[in-house]
Amino acid sequence: MASFWEYANPLKFMRTTDWLLPIVAIAAVVVTSIGLIWGFFFTPDDFRQGSTVKIVFIHVPAAMMAINAWVMMLVASLIWLIRRHHVSALAAKAAAPVGLVMTLIGLITGAVWGQPMWGTWWAWDPRLTSFLILFLFYLGYIALWSAIDDPDTGADLTAVLCLVGSVFAVLSRYAAIFWNQGLHQGASLSVAPGTRMDWAYKAPLYISMTGFGLIFLALVLAGTRTEIRARRMKALVTRERMA
Amino acid sequence: MGLNVRDLACARGGLAMLEGVSFSISPGAALVLRGPNGCGKTTLLRTLAGLQPAFGGEVDCPPEAIAYAAHADGLKATLSVSENLQFWAAIYGTRDIDTALEQMNLRALAGRAAQNLSAGQKRRLGLARLMVTGRPIWVLDEPTVSLDVASVALFGDVVRHHLASGGMAVIATHIDLGLPEAEILDLSRFKARLPEFGVGDFNEAFL
Amino acid sequence: MIALLMRDLRLAFRAGGGFGLGLAFFLILAVLVPLGIGPEPQTLARIAPGILWVGALLACLLSLDRIFALDFEDGSLDLLATAPVPLEGAVSMKALAHWLTTGLPLVLISPVLGLLLFLPGEAYLWLIVSLALGTPALSVIGTFGAALTVGLKRGGLLLSLLVLPLYIPTLVFGAEVVSRGAMGLAVDTPLALLAGITAGAVAILPFASAHVLRINLR
Numbered sequence: 001m002a003s004f005w006e007y008a009n010p011l012k013f014m015r016t017t018d019w020l021l022p023i024v025a026i027a028a029v030v031v032t033s034i035g036l037i038w039g040f041f042f043t044p045d046d047f048r049q050g051s052t053v054k055i056v057f058i059h060v061p062a063a064m065m066a067i068n069a070w071v072m073m074l075v076a077s078l079i080w081l082i083r084r085h086h087v088s089a090l091a092a093k094a095a096a097p098v099g100l101v102m103t104l105i106g107l108i109t110g111a112v113w114g115q116p117m118w119g120t121w122w123a124w125d126p127r128l129t130s131f132l133i134l135f136l137f138y139l140g141y142i143a144l145w146s147a148i149d150d151p152d153t154g155a156d157l158t159a160v161l162c163l164v165g166s167v168f169a170v171l172s173r174y175a176a177i178f179w180n181q182g183l184h185q186g187a188s189l190s191v192a193p194g195t196r197m198d199w200a201y202k203a204p205l206y207i208s209m210t211g212f213g214l215i216f217l218a219l220v221l222a223g224t225r226t227e228i229r230a231r232r233m234k235a236l237v238t239r240e241r242m243a
Numbered sequence: 244m245g246l247n248v249r250d251l252a253c254a255r256g257g258l259a260m261l262e263g264v265s266f267s268i269s270p271g272a273a274l275v276l277r278g279p280n281g282c283g284k285t286t287l288l289r290t291l292a293g294l295q296p297a298f299g300g301e302v303d304c305p306p307e308a309i310a311y312a313a314h315a316d317g318l319k320a321t322l323s324v325s326e327n328l329q330f331w332a333a334i335y336g337t338r339d340i341d342t343a344l345e346q347m348n349l350r351a352l353a354g355r356a357a358q359n360l361s362a363g364q365k366r367r368l369g370l371a372r373l374m375v376t377g378r379p380i381w382v383l384d385e386p387t388v389s390l391d392v393a394s395v396a397l398f399g400d401v402v403r404h405h406l407a408s409g410g411m412a413v414i415a416t417h418i419d420l421g422l423p424e425a426e427i428l429d430l431s432r433f434k435a436r437l438p439e440f441g442v443g444d445f446n447e448a449f450l
Numbered sequence: 451m452i453a454l455l456m457r458d459l460r461l462a463f464r465a466g467g468g469f470g471l472g473l474a475f476f477l478i479l480a481v482l483v484p485l486g487i488g489p490e491p492q493t494l495a496r497i498a499p500g501i502l503w504v505g506a507l508l509a510c511l512l513s514l515d516r517i518f519a520l521d522f523e524d525g526s527l528d529l530l531a532t533a534p535v536p537l538e539g540a541v542s543m544k545a546l547a548h549w550l551t552t553g554l555p556l557v558l559i560s561p562v563l564g565l566l567l568f569l570p571g572e573a574y575l576w577l578i579v580s581l582a583l584g585t586p587a588l589s590v591i592g593t594f595g596a597a598l599t600v601g602l603k604r605g606g607l608l609l610s611l612l613v614l615p616l617y618i619p620t621l622v623f624g625a626e627v628v629s630r631g632a633m634g635l636a637v638d639t640p641l642a643l644l645a646g647i648t649a650g651a652v653a654i655l656p657f658a659s660a661h662v663l664r665i666n667l668r
Contacts, residue, residue, distance in 0.1 A: 011446045086449045136615040143611050147602050150256050156665045157598055161612065164594065164658055168616045171647065175622035178640070231449065238258050292532050295668035311532045315525025319457070321464040333453030334533045372529075 008085035010228050017221050025218040032211030035061075039204035055113045057205060061212035063106035066134060069099030069216060073141070074166050077159035087224065089155035090231070092162065093145055094223025098216055100138040107131055129176040137165050151231060245269035245304070246291075246380055246411060252299035252435065253286045259298060259435035260286050266428055270379070273402065273412040273422055278430035284415040285314075287430065288384050291413060310378035314385060316369025320358035324349055324368055327357055332375040343374035346401055362389040370398060374405075381405065381412040387420065396421060451539050454530075458547035461520075468516055472509035472552045473559060479505040480563040491568040498567035499577070499628030505563070506556045506581055507588060507617055513552050514592040515609055517544050518600040518663070527600070531667050537660040545586075545593040545656070553585030569632065576631030580644060584624040587648040590655050591616045597659040600666050619647050 007013050039057035046053040076092035079085055110128065111121045122128065144161055148154035245268050252262040260283035268274050276284050289295050291302060292311035318327050328340040344350050347367045357365065366389050373381055381402075387395050399421040402412055406424075414420065462469040483501050484494055521527040530540055560581055561574050569577065595613035599605035623644040630637045 009446065010449055133615060133618055140612045140615055143608055144598065147599075147604065147608050153665055153668075157662055160658055160662050160665075161598060164655070165616070168619060171619040172615070172622075175619040175643075178643070179622045179626060235258070238256075242258070289668075294528060294531060307534055309532070311529065313525050313528050315523075315528070317521075317524055317526030317529040319461055319524070319526070321461060322457070326460075330453055330457045331529075331533075334530070334535055336534065 005083070005085070008079075008083070008087045010087055013087045014225065014228060017225055021218065021221045021225070024214055024221060028211060028214035028218045031207060031214055035204050035206075035208030035211045039201075039208055043200055043204060052113060052116050053201075055109050056201070057208045059106060059109040059113060060205060061209040062102045062109065063131065064209060065212050065216050066099055066103040066106050066131065068213070069095050069102060070134065070137070070166070070169070072220075073099065073162050077162040080155055081159050081163075086155075086231075087228070089159065090227035091220055091224045092159070093155075094227055095216075095220045096138060096142050096145070098219045098223070100135070100142065102212075102216070103131060103135045103138060107135065124180060126173075126176040126180045129180070130173045133172045133176065134169060137169050141165065151234070245272075246308075246413070247303040248291070248300070249303070250300035251287070251290065251297055251302060253283055253290045253295075254298040255283070255286045261430060261433045262299065262435040264300070264430070264433045266426075268411050268413070268426070270409045270411060271406050273406055273414065273425040275420070275422070275425045275427045276413065276415040276430055277417070277427060282430050282434065284430060285384055288382050288413065288415055289313075291382050304380060308378055309380045309382050310373050310376040311382045312369060312373055312384065312386060314388070316365055317372070318357045318365060318368060321356060323354050323356050324360070325353040327368060328371060328375055331372045335376045335378070337375055337377040340371075340375050343371040346374065346404070347371040348397060363391055363394050366390055367394060367397075370401065374401070379410045381410065381414075383412065383414045383416075385415055385417075387416060387418055451535055451543055454535070454540055455543045455547050458544060459550060462547065462551040468513055469551050470555075472512050473555045475512050476505050476509040476556055476559065476563065479508065480566050484567065495568040495570055495632070498564060498569040499573060499632055500625050501567060502560055502563060502569070502577060503580075503584075503621055503625040503628065506553075506560070506585060507614075507621055509556055510552055510585065510588040510592060511610055511613060513548065514596050514613065515599070515606045517548055517593055517596040519596070519605070522600050527663075528667060531664065537663060538656045541593060541597065541659045541663065542590075542652075542656045545590045545659075548593065549586050549589040553581075553589050557581040557585060569628075572634055573628050573632035576637055576641075577628050580624045580627035580631075580641065583641070583645050583648055584620050587620045587644075587651045588617060590648075590651045591620070594655045594659045594662070597663040597666070600663065620644065623647065 007016060036057055040054050043054065045051045073092045073095050076088045076095070080089040080092065107128075110131075114123065115121050141158060141161060145154055145158050148157060247267040249265050250262075251264040253260050253264075264287065266274060276287065278284055286295070288311070290297050292309055294311070319330075322330070325340060325344070328343060332338060332340050344353055347370060349364070349367060349371055352360065352364060357368065360368065366386075370386060373383075387398060390398060395418070402414075402420065402422060405412065412425075414425070480501070483497075483505075487493060487497065518527060521530065531537055557578060560577055564574055564577055592613055595609050595616070598612060599609045602608060623640045626640040627637045627644060630640065
């Protein structure tokens, strides 16, 4: 079997994703559609929350991918720092905007869900606060990438930021939990979906989660391909200038 | 004991600038680098100084032997001439700044704040910094910018004195420093070949 | 190494060094907040711990870009990187100089500002203790941010965007110490966590800062 690291070669990556990307993209659309249509139209209304609960089929997968995207960026950054594979650094760069949007979707659907359920668009609940902080980390990471001209320098600096940011993001998460327990006892409004749900909900939810995972994969592959092309274009332009 | 450079390649901004650079200098010798603007003189000097990694080849010299002086002198405007020198002397673990003040003709200006020096005087202070490092190999990037004729001669004397006491120097410059014994290396012949791009070959874009 | 610290301190105290800028900002904030919120002592007393901590944080932020930017512009950063001092040590010294010129004065002046904001009497001790324990982390984290953005165009704005999220844990635990102190509750847990973050940051972040500094210089 070919080594996994072969795919870190730009040419090999481009050739593989030439045929892989369409498959992943189609699979993402199909699986997500099944999950969402099943979730929206073929599940019973919750006896307490009514049909509002069905936003869970977008909310939970988006929130999950928001965290997974950061974890993927962390792994890709480590691979770049240790093994210097350019594709890895560019994949981390491509994943950031997707993670940012997933975080935003999670926050917005959460607000839309929370309004009828809790009577408020926003609460400084630890989980909500953590997501808002994650959003800020994504913003900083993307801003740093866009501020640096030299691609390798950008890859190095953002990788270190991702590493340090991950530690502080975890610290912030615990700080948020601690903080809200500290003075406002028992104000936790968070509903932990999945814990009280039966299979009528679980099945479409898992399908939807898989779909979102595939969407993420497709977008990251497409984004990485774009970054590789942009990098090549830059090299060609430099070459023109030097000739 | 000297500085040996073998088959060195330097890159800037992800693009190879120079390749196949080889030279060696032994104690008491100086090397003058020449070449048109943008040919990679600064890149080569920064690679020698260890500020950027070599893209290929090797630089062989004793550890902690190189003192680097860039375009900018690294002076603090609100510190006096002697305070500036004392700081660098302390960083390099040397004590004596008097010799440097004397040789660069800065004695009379010792108490003046660096912001009140003329451009040429600042440059002389920047070069005096080299002397307090106590390091044998000087790597100098356009050291005579904004120096008048007398100061250039003064600088030439200092370099010659440094060489006479067993030091070495690699100097990028356009003007004649009055160092007839210095070897001259024209960098334009080491210009890196442009990478050939095949159609759809994505590997070439990454160094 | 000590020479570097002394030089940075000397530069900060000389004309144009910017010493006292953060302090003045902290003071202005403590004056503006009551003007915006209203003069009721109960309201001010309730928000005083948070306002003082956020104020200290922003005052620290104000002078961060000076840590490396000036040395980068005049070339001394290049020279420092080629000097025989380890860059990790140089970075730590720069962070220490920043703390001595920004963090420490904030700690010392904070009780006066607490007075302006009607901070409850029990909280003064904890205000000073928490700031004394927390501001070194602010300087060290800020030095990392400054090292990341040195030499970038629009670096100052980016610096705030990068550093402020990293300040969150310190802010949360620091303000918590003061709030609990004000209510007469036990403060040992947040205090220990605050000290832990500071100790971790001081021990580890200089390595990351030196690493990104080397990348930025090449």
